[in-house]
Amino acid sequence: MLTTQTPDIRPDFPASMLHVQDAGWQRQGKLWSNLKELCDLLRLPTAASSLDDEESLFQHVQFKTGQRIHTIGQAFDTLYIVHSGFLKTVAIDEFGNEQVLSFPMKGDLFGVDGIHSRRYSSEAVALSSCDLVLLPFKKFTAIGRTHAELEHAMYSVMSRELVREQAMVSMLGGLSAEARVARFLVSLSDRFAxxxxxxxxxxxxxxRHEIGSYLGLTLETVSRTLSAFNEIGLIIVDQRSITIRDLDALKTLRRLPPSTLRAKQARKARAVALAATTPSGSAQTVGS
Amino acid sequence: MLTTQTPDIRPDFPASMLHVQDAGWQRQGKLWSNLKELCDLLRLPTAASSLDDEESLFQHVQFKTGQRIHTIGQAFDTLYIVHSGFLKTVAIDEFGNEQVLSFPMKGDLFGVDGIHSRRYSSEAVALSSCDLVLLPFKKFTAIGRTHAELEHAMYSVMSRELVREQAMVSMLGGLSAEARVARFLVSLSDRFAxxxxxxxxxxxxxxRHEIGSYLGLTLETVSRTLSAFNEIGLIIVDQRSITIRDLDALKTLRRLPPSTLRAKQARKARAVALAATTPSGSAQTVGS
DNA sequence: CGGGTCTTTGATTAGGTTCAATAAGAGTGG
DNA sequence: CCACTCTTATTGAACCTAATCAAAGACCCG
Incomplete structure (x- = not known):
């Protein structure tokens, strides 16, 4: 029911994205972006400077689902910016345990962890077809020297990443499983927005396994928590498809009400769901 | 017993540190460091370049135990490098819960989280008397433009911080309480080294509370875990004083042996401890 | 259709939190 | 210097959250 997951060869493009696709590059070939486009992509105000000189272009590369962009230990020389598609970055500890570190998507920078040791300390894998902008680090720093705002932009983005990681640590350190899953959904919702x-x-x-790894939980706990959210009407979940029904509740959720109260809440949720769907004539049912 | 904690007005200085104190600045006044000294402090190979022009100096500032270096939301304009002393950085989530993010010490950079939003997103507090180097961000980036290696150094340090945070996430996500405490001790040991x-x-x-917050545990769990390590002879702990007895075991520890085996191990540990201390004529006793 | 991966759900266990009481320091002021 | 207080640390017991073990259903792909 609802949107059955399409094995995203091509993620769903809403109308609002089409103009972006046309900006400076062509439909499906190998492509190039200039500095201004990069700054837009990174959500950095470009300060309307002389960035529009067309001399410095950055190449795009395409990856298919499952392909590895870089691996742990590989010599570092380029940063990546996601132009479209979804990925994961993964660390592997000394005894083979995978740990998902992030899910880069449009506008995210990754590969930064390679700067210090000149080797990537994580690996990046495409979760869907991806279009990435290559940022050769040497070329990049060279340009940074003549374009002050680009340099600052770089610091800014790295700082943003650091804050993100800190928020992550804070979440793992302090929040219950339910709160983690709730926030994960909220952050996805924000990003999609x-x-x-x-x-x-x-x-x-x-x-579920990747989500669990990212949130420091087991896949079963993730699954159960999503089911519980579904049951009390915060979301509608069916396999990979998610519908947010009460974003505010997800944002502020710290701990789910004890199971004794759940039944009541679940009944109420079903009633609300019914009221919301029947007027539109849809035959959709909620819950198990 | 052993070194009873001195409320470190002045941390224990081994002989090997004295020359560092003399490098370029004077004993207890307000002081200045040049670029080369900064790079040394940050453990970055200086590439033996023209960094020895003496034009750019960076001011030091002293803080006493308990003083706040910056607070959350405060306008960002400077980065800090720890020259001596110990600090903590803390995030405070939407409902007042403190979360320790790091324990900066000599050679560490902090304040980086302020670059992106132009406001610090964490607060930093001195845990002992501290001597910090001020790095006004504007001045710093200006210098970076003429000293390529300084710019690269900055990227490198920020990258290092990011990797550190990733390791933290990985630890919180995947390791048991015992393993976290063990690694915390190992990392402290390394840093002190x-x-x-x-x-x-x-x-x-x-x-204990701060350690627990940092590791995503309660203070009781930290205390209990340290006691358990003490019991089986991995460390000797007495209040704030720690003696590492088996670093390798701490490094590889994933989970403590079940309590049935502990008694045996504890007896053995006591025997070893006795053998190690009596020959030297010390009257030291181990365990409770 | 059949093999493989992913997801859901249940039952049980265990690691860690919470609550609580005691002890040990450190700092203060008489 | 000692009594008093406040903070910090240790330890115990009960409880609870999330992990683990297990089984069955859903979806995907050749």
Missing amino acids: DMGYSSKVFNLRMT | DMGYSSKVFNLRMT
Whole structure:
């Protein structure tokens, strides 16, 4: 029911994205972006400077689902910016345990962890077809020297990443499983919103296992928690498809009400869901 | 017993540190460092370049135990490098819960989280008397433009921080309480080692509560875990003083043996401890 | 259709939190 | 210097959250 997950060879493009696709490059070939486009992509105000000199272009590369962009230990020389598609970055500890570190998507920078040791300390894998902008680090720093705002932009983006990681640590350190899953959904919703997708209805691009790894939980706990959210009407979940029904509740959720109260809440939720769907004539049913 | 914690007005200085104190600045006044000294401090190979022009100096500032270096939301304009002393950085989530993010010490950079939003997103507090180098961000980026290696150094340090945070996430996501505490001790040991202190015997500068917050555990769990390590002879712990007895075991520890085996191990540990201490004529006793 | 991966759900266990009481320091002021 | 207080640390017991083990259903792809 609802949008059955399409194995995203091509993620759903809302109308609002089409103009972006046309900006400076062509439909499906190998492409190039200039500095201004990069700054837009990174959501950095370009300060309207002389960035429009067309001398410095950055190449795009395409990856298919499952392909590895870089691996752990590989010599570092380029940063990546996601132009479209979804990925995961993964660390592998000394005894083979995978740990998902992030799910880069449009506008995100990754590969930064390679700067210090000159080797990538994580690996990046495409979760869907991806279009990435290559940022050769040497070329990049060279340009940074003549374009002050680009240099600052770089610091800014790295700083943003650091804040994100800190928020992550804070979440893992302090929040319950339910709160983690709730925030994960909220952050996805936010990201989809400013990418021009629907913030209410979307498909997860990753497995329960990957979500669990990212949130420091087991896949079963993730699954159960999503089911519980579904039951009390915060979301509608069906496999990979998610519909957000009460974003505010998800944002502020710290701990789910004890199971004794759940039944009542579930009944109420079903009633609300019914009221919301029947007027539109849809035959959709909620719950198990 | 052992080094009873001195409320470190002045942390224990081993002989190997004295020359560092003399490098370019005077004993206890307000002081200045040049670029080369900064790079040394940050453990970055200076590439033997023209960094020895003496034009750009950076001011030091002293803080006393408990003083706040910056607070959350405060306008960002400077980065800090720890020259001596110990600090903590703390995030405070939407409902007042403190979360320790890091324990900066000699050679660490902090304040980076302020670059992106132009406001600090965390607060930094001195856990001992501290001597910090001020790095006004504007001045710094200006210099970076003429000194390529400084710019690269900055990227490198920020990258290092990011990798550190990733390791933290990985730890919180995947390891047991015991493993976290063990690694915390190992990382402290390492840091003390390359600061020229003893890697085997040191005083914790933070409370159990702060350690717990940092590791995503309660203070009781930290206390219990340290006691357990003490019991089986991995460390000797007495309040804030720590003696590492089996670093390798701490490094590889994933989970403590079940309590049925503990008694045996504890007896053995006591025997070993006795053998190690009596020959030297010390009257030291181990365990409770 | 059949093999493989992913997801859901249940039952049980265990690691860690919470609550609580005690002890040990550190700092203060008489 | 000692009594008093406040903070920090240790330890115990009960409880609870999330992990683990297990089984069955859903979806995907050749």
